[in-house]
Amino acid sequence: MTAGEVDVAVETRLTSVEQRYTAKRRVLVEILRRSTRPLTMPEMLEQGDGLAQSSVYRNMVVLEQAGVVRRIVTGDEFARFELAEDLTGHHHHHLVCTSCGAVADFIVPQEIEDLLESALVGVAEAHEFAVDGHRLDLSGLCRRCR
Amino acid sequence: MTAGEVDVAVETRLTSVEQRYTAKRRVLVEILRRSTRPLTMPEMLEQGDGLAQSSVYRNMVVLEQAGVVRRIVTGDEFARFELAEDLTGHHHHHLVCTSCGAVADFIVPQEIEDLLESALVGVAEAHEFAVDGHRLDLSGLCRRCR
DNA sequence: ATTTATGCAAATCGTTTGCAAACCT
């Protein structure tokens, strides 16, 4: 999606939750849109000029509730944020380095995704669980740490 | 594995990291062995009679480093712990409730696991990443919350 | 006897929250 298309979609989602698409929120969304991996709070603060830490945290809650961003919690010190997959169009997963905490994106062949998806549907039913997504992470050592 | 077999394996692993298999640690391992799902700190404190909170946290670090337990971090307030898979013999995944934080175990057909595993090997190589495990979670609403 | 584990209480630190000023409509 182009920046413009993302903006329109974000605006729609925020509106549907009675929230405004403010200048600060635009900055945050744009920062995430440009990134090829989830970003930590310090990373977002560094790139967003003069944004207060508390505002970023608060806006992430709002954006998360509106379905605009996704929060990634690993064992690392910081949570990470990325744009929701349906805004980027790229279904992906994460490589998590157990040494430095770095998180990178990766994708698996569509064929595998489909098999997995169908297997998970059955599992969810058996457990009477209303699934709204799955998460597949690889953990290990990244190039720099190994 | 029986309680006895687990104990032997745990002792070996602790020894190899120059750690002792103390009474408190035995209690913690036994609590985890009996559970069919990962346990939070409050849950472990409740079941372990008179264990100090700090000791449990400290022992979890030791047991984790020895490869005896695995730490599960979700978006929930507490981390959760379970016995390492090679001590239970059951490779499994987690259903995570986004409302109450509950975590339940599930398994997927071996055939799917195998396909997934081989796909992930390729991904890891492409990213020059030294994989030591994968994590597949389903998120959604559990029976009680939906 | 010397090292290691434990309990208690205090410290840490990412994240959340209260409040007054700035902003939008």
Added chain:
DNA sequence: AGGTTTGCAAACGATTTGCATAAAT
């Protein structure tokens, strides 16, 4: 104006840590 968002500083809470005592070898 009336309500929302922002920045600052203080509060929160899960986890960690310092230190004195207890346990293990």
